[in-house]
Amino acid sequence: MKILVLHGINLNMFGKRDPAQYGTVTLAEIDQQLQALGQELGAQVECFQSNFEGALCERIHQAHADKIDAVVINAGAWTHYSYGIRDALAILKCPIIEVHMSNVHAREAFRHVSVFSEVVRGQICGFGVDSYLLGLRAAVRAIPSA
Numbered sequence: 001m002k003i004l005v006l007h008g009i010n011l012n013m014f015g016k017r018d019p020a021q022y023g024t025v026t027l028a029e030i031d032q033q034l035q036a037l038g039q040e041l042g043a044q045v046e047c048f049q050s051n052f053e054g055a056l057c058e059r060i061h062q063a064h065a066d067k068i069d070a071v072v073i074n075a076g077a078w079t080h081y082s083y084g085i086r087d088a089l090a091i092l093k094c095p096i097i098e099v100h101m102s103n104v105h106a107r108e109a110f111r112h113v114s115v116f117s118e119v120v121r122g123q124i125c126g127f128g129v130d131s132y133l134l135g136l137r138a139a140v141r142a143i144p145s146a
């Protein structure tokens, strides 16, 4: 099982940005926890972050070519307006789980909308790092025959 975890714009700044929303955990620490859980679940986890929308789109195209089994994505603010990333995700045949550290529905109105809603299996938000870990578990369970 190959699972791709995608982190979008500004998420490399976890640990430094808005600790009231995101705590103090760094992206490297999140990736370490995902790798550890992946081992436990028998899944190969690859993590990728970019602040460039085109780079994230191209990584998604690559996932299609690589026949990735599932994707976990926190696209940051792109979640709320990037039709480009939405359309790239729609190309994939595998299950996609959307995650957010903060509870986006308890924040500003623009964060209540996800343009990915129609192409993802579900959304997990508001649990900090656990949103990612729950997302990884959900991704493994969503893979047919896993």
Ligand code: DQA
Residues within 6 Å of the ligand: 009, 010, 011, 074, 075, 076, 077, 078, 079, 099, 100, 101, 102, 103, 104, 111
């Ligand atoms: C976020 C929520 C988004 O609204 C925000 O733009 C982020 C982080 C989260 O993980 O809670 O950058 O995706």
